[in-house]
Amino acid sequence: MSFAPNQANRATPANPANPDPFAVYFSLNNGLSDTKPSLKRYLTQMKGMYADDAATEALLAQGNPLLYEFHELGITETAGNLAFGTSIVYPGKVGDEYYMTKGHFHTVLDTAEVYYCIGGRGLMLMENPEGEWDAQEFSPGKAVYVPGRYAHRSVNTGTEPLITFYAFRADAGHDYGSIETKGFRKIVVEQGGKPAIVDNPKWA
Ligand SMILES: O=P(O)(O)OC[C@H]1O[C@H](O)[C@H](O)[C@@H](O)[C@@H]1O
Numbered sequence: 001m002s003f004a005p006n007q008a009n010r011a012t013p014a015n016p017a018n019p020d021p022f023a024v025y026f027s028l029n030n031g032l033s034d035t036k037p038s039l040k041r042y043l044t045q046m047k048g049m050y051a052d053d054a055a056t057e058a059l060l061a062q063g064n065p066l067l068y069e070f071h072e073l074g075i076t077e078t079a080g081n082l083a084f085g086t087s088i089v090y091p092g093k094v095g096d097e098y099y100m101t102k103g104h105f106h107t108v109l110d111t112a113e114v115y116y117c118i119g120g121r122g123l124m125l126m127e128n129p130e131g132e133w134d135a136q137e138f139s140p141g142k143a144v145y146v147p148g149r150y151a152h153r154s155v156n157t158g159t160e161p162l163i164t165f166y167a168f169r170a171d172a173g174h175d176y177g178s179i180e181t182k183g184f185r186k187i188v189v190e191q192g193g194k195p196a197i198v199d200n201p202k203w204a
Pocket residue numbers: 041070071085086087101102103104113152153166167174
């Protein structure tokens with residue numbers, strides 16, 4: 001009996017909501033796929049989200065740096081499906097504040113997400129609607145569990161790209177809401193040459 005990998009080895013048509021079994025490559029070196037395009041986030045897309053607006057403007061006067069990119073494979077958003085991919089946050093700072101993702105709550109608030117760090121150093125910053133917050137360290141080999149109800153943001157505190165693989169319930173959705181305006185309670189800045197978690201001056 002022969003088996004051809006990466007082909008549909010069955011006769012029934014696919015249910016449009018359930019993808020056929022498939023495999024996708026993400027590089028362990030840079031997190032990118034050889035077949036799937038990434039979504040890219042530049043500094044202009046995060047105006048006002050870093051604490052130091054003057055530092056943002058100064059950086060924008062020199063260009064528009066790529067802060068992070070990630071894969072969104074377009075898996076149908078049902079409760080039984082999983083969305084997954086890699087996220088790559090580049091090293092750098094806006095003023096003293098390390099490059100980070102926008103961060104979001106899940107629209108279905110009580111849905112968790114798991115991240116597995118492939119490369120780089122950083123933090124997963126989390127907070128729930130009650131104002132409780134947490135930060136977990138990313139280093140290669142470390143898995144971070146983000147429980148339901150926690151907004152989450154990846155922060156690169158190192159000198160290499162922070163590469164993580166993530167998976168979550170495909171219908172969870174992204175709620176940027178308050179995060180886009182007042183941000184998280186805490187921000188991650190360089191102080192005396194190392195990362196420090198401090199109060200966000202923009203948090204009302
Ligand atoms: O959506 P952002 O907060 O900008 O983060 C970008 C992406 O980062 C991670 O990889 C998440 O799992 C994605 O769901 C998210 O969209």
